Structure formats: C-alpha cells, structure tokens
Amino acid sequence: MIRVLPPEVVGKIAAGEVVERPFSVVKELVENSIDAGATRIIVELEDGGRSLVRVTDDGRGMSVADLELAFVQHATSKLEDVGDLDAIVSLGFRGEALASIGAVSRARILSREANAIEGAEVRAEGGVVTEVRPAAAAQGTVIEIRDLFCNVPARRRFLKTPQGERQRCLEVLQKLALSHPDVGFRIEAGRTIDLPPRETLRRRIGRLFGRQTEARALAVQHERGGVGVDGLVVDPDGARRDRAQQHLFVNGRPIRDRSLSHAVEDAYREYLMGGRFPVVFLFITLDPAKVDVNVHPTKSEVRFVEGRLVYSAVRSAVIEALAQRTG
Numbered sequence: 001m002i003r004v005l006p007p008e009v010v011g012k013i014a015a016g017e018v019v020e021r022p023f024s025v026v027k028e029l030v031e032n033s034i035d036a037g038a039t040r041i042i043v044e045l046e047d048g049g050r051s052l053v054r055v056t057d058d059g060r061g062m063s064v065a066d067l068e069l070a071f072v073q074h075a076t077s078k079l080e081d082v083g084d085l086d087a088i089v090s091l092g093f094r095g096e097a098l099a100s101i102g103a104v105s106r107a108r109i110l111s112r113e114a115n116a117i118e119g120a121e122v123r124a125e126g127g128v129v130t131e132v133r134p135a136a137a138a139q140g141t142v143i144e145i146r147d148l149f150c151n152v153p154a155r156r157r158f159l160k161t162p163q164g165e166r167q168r169c170l171e172v173l174q175k176l177a178l179s180h181p182d183v184g185f186r187i188e189a190g191r192t193i194d195l196p197p198r199e200t201l202r203r204r205i206g207r208l209f210g211r212q213t214e215a216r217a218l219a220v221q222h223e224r225g226g227v228g229v230d231g232l233v234v235d236p237d238g239a240r241r242d243r244a245q246q247h248l249f250v251n252g253r254p255i256r257d258r259s260l261s262h263a264v265e266d267a268y269r270e271y272l273m274g275g276r277f278p279v280v281f282l283f284i285t286l287d288p289a290k291v292d293v294n295v296h297p298t299k300s301e302v303r304f305v306e307g308r309l310v311y312s313a314v315r316s317a318v319i320e321a322l323a324q325r326t327g
C-alpha cells in the first residue's frame with residue numbers, strides 16, 4: 001500500500017540532504033548571517049559543534065512574522081518567484097536550511113530588527129516548533145543549535161570525534177572568511193580566532209595561512225567575455241603535496257570543480273614538478289544567469305552554461321599572474 005509520509009518523517013528525510021554534520025550547520029547559519037548583511041559574526045562551537053553551534057550576528061534581524069516562518073520548509077525571504085531561480089545572488093535561496101536543522105536538533109533563534117522595541121525568540125525541538133515569544137535581544141540574530149541529530153541515532157553514530165568535526169567546521173569557516181574579508185569573524189572553538197572586519201583578501205590570507213603565504217601571493221586580475229577572475233595565487237615555491245589549498249569561488253560561493261582545478265594546474269605546469277600542487281585563492285564572477293548553483297543541496301557544485309569560456313578565463317588569469325614573477 002502506498003502511503004503519504006507524515007510531515008515529521010518528510011522533514012527528517014529532507015534534513016538528511018542539507019545537514020550532513022556539524023559543519024553543515026555552521027555553513028548554513030553563517031551564510032544566513034552574511035545574507036542578512038552582518039558585519040560581525042561570532043561562531044561558538046562545543047564538542048566540535050556536536051553539542052552546540054551558536055552563531056551571533058549584527059545583521060538586519062528577523063521580525064515576529066519572520067520568526068514564525070523561520071523553521072517552516074520552503075520559507076525564504078530571498079526568492080520572490082521562479083524567475084529568481086535563474087539568477088541567484090544571495091547565498092541561500094531554498095528556504096530549507098533552518099527547517100532541516102530544526103527537524104534534527106534542539107534549536108533556538110533569538111532576534112531583533114534594528115527599529116523594533118523588543119526582540120523575540122522561537123524554538124524547535126525535533127521539528128516541533130514553539131510559539132514566538134518576546135525576549136530581550138541585541139540587534140541582530142543569535143541562533144543556537146544543540147544536540148545535532150538527537151532524534152536521528154543512526155546519524156549521530158556516524159559523527160566523528162569532536163576534533164574531527166571541529167576541523168571540518170574550521171575549514172568551512174575559512175572559506176566563508178576568505179570570500180567575505182569585509183566581514184569580521186570571531187571563532188571560539190577551543191582556541192579563539194579573531195578576524196577583524198574590512199580586511200583585504202591578502203591580509204586575511206596572511207591571518208589564516210601565515211605571513212609566508214601572504215608574502216608569496218601574486219595578484220590576479222582578469223576579465224574576458226563577461227567572466228572575471230580575481231584573487232591571489234601563491235608563487236610556485238609555496239606549492240604543496242595535495243590540493244587542499246586550492247580555493248575556488250564562483251560569485252562568492254566556494255565550489256569544487258575538477259575542470260577548473262585542471263585549468264589552474266595547467267597554468268602552473270611549467271613551474272611545478274609532478275606531485276606538487278599550487279595554492280590559489282580565485283574568485284570567479286559571471287552573470288548569475290550563466291551558472292546553475294542549484295545542482296546539489298549543499299550548493300558546492302555548479303554548472304556553467306559556457307564551461308570552456310570559464311576554463312580559459314581561469315587558465316589565462318593564472319598565467320598572467322605568474323608572468324609577473326620574473327617580470
């Protein structure tokens with residue numbers, strides 16, 4: 001017999017796609033803070049995010065009406081109609097993250113808009129959402145996610161050690177901090193990492209990867225056929241044994257893309273021996289209508305309408321940057 005699944009079950013299934021581990025929570029919450037125009041974001045982790053992820057921002061905040069919808073699936077303020085899906089500019093658009101996270105944790109949102117007299121809070125426990133209540137709050141939003149997967153024991157069992165989860169969270173935060181050097185971050189996860197707002201990309205790379213990397217970085221600035229490639233590439237002397245430090249972003253969003261990694265490595269080819277991989281921080285910008293970010297629930301893969309054009313723009317951009325070395 002075919003049965004329609006009850007909403008709690010549907011919610012848990014959907015959550016499985018968006019929320020893989022604590023780092024997914026960190027990514028979704030910080031992206032929301034950035035979309036809300038935050039200039040300072042504090043991220044606190046306990047147990048590598050397994051028992052607590054708390055993100056505090058000074059963004060535009062949420063109204064009572066917003067809070068009522070925050071944990072509802074497919075509720076978003078970022079898409080007005082289907083036409084918008086063809087040209088996405090915000091980091092979020094699916095209206096799914098908070099609903100998914102709220103379905104598999106004990107979650108709380110506390111928020112106040114700039115001109116509101118008081119704040120409000122809403123909670124969700126395993127998908128059961130409370131009424132919105134008034135609460136004292138600073139301007140902006142605090143979202144606390146406790147005990148991720150408390151009601152999904154199979155998932156909980158697959159979580160790594162706190163150190164392992166913490167490491168993944170830090171990697172995600174690194175990407176977000178790189179693509180938003182204008183935003184200040186404070187990361188409290190055992191040790192505290194402080195990244196002041198309004199930094200240059202170069203300075204931020206220095207803070208995250210050390211002065212040597214900063215000093216060896218060459219500027220990239222290239223534009224052709226509506227594809228912009230900017231950022232920094234590190235001198236071949238700074239190459240590594242793995243691809244872990246190839247940071248690629250498309251319209252501000254970190255992505256993984258084999259073809260573009262290949263474009264980068266091809267540009268470095270004459271400078272690098274086999275088994276050595278370049279360190280790059282490349283920001284590709286193009287008409288949002290020419291890239292589909294809605295390929296995967298975590299949005300880490302994209303499809304380009306004109307893949308060849310993007311490939312050759314990246315390759316040329318890196319070649320030009322490396323040419324400054326001797327010149």
Ligand SMILES: Nc1ncnc2c1ncn2[C@@H]1O[C@H](COP(=O)(O)OP(=O)(O)OP(=O)(O)O)[C@@H](O)[C@H]1O
Binds near residue numbers: 059070077095097
């Ligand atoms: N930190 C925040 N500050 C202000 N508003 C927020 C914040 N976090 C979430 N919101 C509001 O809650 C809505 C739902 O957030 P949620 O992350 O679930 O969906 P989304 O960001 O619209 O899309 P996606 O599922 O792709 O992330 C957002 O559209 C936004 O209006």
Ligand SMILES: [Mg+2]
Binds near residue numbers: 028031091092093098
């Ligand atoms: Mg979101």
